Amino acid sequence: MINHIKCDKLKEIVVNEEISYTLIRNEENNLNIVKAENLTFEYIRRDEEGNVESINKAIDNVNIDIKEGDFVAVLGHNGSGKSTFAKHLNALVSPTEGSVWVDRMNTLEHENTLRIRQTAGMVFQNPDNQIICTLVDEEVGFGPENIGVPEDEIWERVEKSLKAVGMYDFRLANPTKLSGGQKQRVAIAGIVAMKPKCIVLDEPTAMLDPNGRKEVIEVLHELNKKENVTIILITHYMEEVIDADEVYVMNEGKLVMQGKPRDIFSQVEKLKELRLDVPQVTELAHELRKEGLDIKEGILTTKELITELERIRGLKNVNNSR
Ligand SMILES: Nc1ncnc2c1ncn2[C@@H]1O[C@H](COP(=O)(O)OP(=O)(O)O)[C@@H](O)[C@H]1O
Numbered sequence: 102m103i104n105h106i107k108c109d110k111l112k113e114i115v116v117n118e119e120i121s122y123t124l125i126r127n128e129e130n131n132l133n134i135v136k137a138e139n140l141t142f143e144y145i146r147r148d149e150e151g152n153v154e155s156i157n158k159a160i161d162n163v164n165i166d167i168k169e170g171d172f173v174a175v176l177g178h179n180g181s182g183k184s185t186f187a188k189h190l191n192a193l194v195s196p197t198e199g200s201v202w203v204d205r206m207n208t209l210e211h212e213n214t215l216r217i218r219q220t221a222g223m224v225f226q227n228p229d230n231q232i233i234c235t236l237v238d239e240e241v242g243f244g245p246e247n248i249g250v251p252e253d254e255i256w257e258r259v260e261k262s263l264k265a266v267g268m269y270d271f272r273l274a275n276p277t278k279l280s281g282g283q284k285q286r287v288a289i290a291g292i293v294a295m296k297p298k299c300i301v302l303d304e305p306t307a308m309l310d311p312n313g314r315k316e317v318i319e320v321l322h323e324l325n326k327k328e329n330v331t332i333i334l335i336t337h338y339m340e341e342v343i344d345a346d347e348v349y350v351m352n353e354g355k356l357v358m359q360g361k362p363r364d365i366f367s368q369v370e371k372l373k374e375l376r377l378d379v380p381q382v383t384e385l386a387h388e389l390r391k392e393g394l395d396i397k398e399g400i401l402t403t404k405e406l407i408t409e410l411e412r413i414r415g416l417k418n419v420n421n422s423r
């Protein structure tokens with residue numbers, strides 16, 4: 102009997118603890134890895150005497166919450182403020198007004214800077230500017246070494262990161278001899294080796310050929326799914342956005358659209374006003390719709406378009422046979 106009570110009591114405690122553990126985890130899961138609140142940033146140019154010559158408002162009152170574990174895309178025409186936003190996430194610049202938090206660390210507090218840079222790694226457009234070593238494995242180990250990771254662990258991290266981006270076989274290659282896509286994957290491995298919670302990529306595929314672009318985007322999705330790394334991808338290529346969890350569109354420093362890829366790409370005319378393209382297949386579906394075919398908006402893949410066309414053909418056949 103006593104045992105029974107004990108057991109029941111234990112079960113209750115375990116159950117309660119599990120419930121509270123789940124609650125804590127859920128709360129943690131709901132936390133934003135990035136939060137920008139009323140963020141405004143001005144580039145101020147001064148003359149030699151320090152008088153203000155010009156003010157350029159690059160970010161204008163932007164509010165963004167990015168959930169941990171999401172794959173997020175940021176779109177926008179040239180000069181819309183995307184890179185300036187990315188720089189805030191690495192504490193490379195500080196808000197003129199408003200605040201930015203990375204993993205709950207305010208970027209304005211200087212003592213957070215190092216931890217912020219470890220939490221949110223940055224990958225830039227030109228892979229050549231990011232290469233400093235003559236061997237791929239040294240390149241990837243450079244970051245961890247710099248932050249004082251013990252030797253044994255560095256090589257463990259290098260191996261794991263190179264495998265994660267599919268570049269392990271090239272560990273003894275000279276990074277400058279690699280293709281653009283491979284160089285970017287090495288750059289990503291270098292960031293992954295720092296064990297960031299989040300990777301911010303500022304047009305990482307802009308200088309790559311279609312194959313290289315595909316390699317890089319696939320690697321990012323893998324890291325996101327398998328390692329739960331939050332990905333913030335700034336890009337010009339609409340095809341790279343269709344699998345994102347959330348899409349943000351910036352224009353002239355403002356956040357002008359936010360939503361799931363399908364919602365965003367359902368608004369073809371609005372995107373064109375913002376001087377943005379849509380994926381080719383979305384554009385074709387939109388044009389066919391304008392010509393009178395009853396195709397739903399927001400087609401993102403060739404397969405979806407084919408399904409829609411078959412559905413319409415089916416309807417036609419039914420009508421003709423009546
Ligand atoms: N270092 C700088 N000094 C002054 N103005 C800048 C600087 N960098 C960017 N800008 C301006 O800030 C605005 C936003 O630029 P940017 O963030 O680079 O946009 P995007 O990455 O979307 O092309 C643009 O008007 C650009 O000219």
Ligand SMILES: [Mg+2]
Pocket residue numbers: 183184185303
């Ligand atoms: Mg830019």
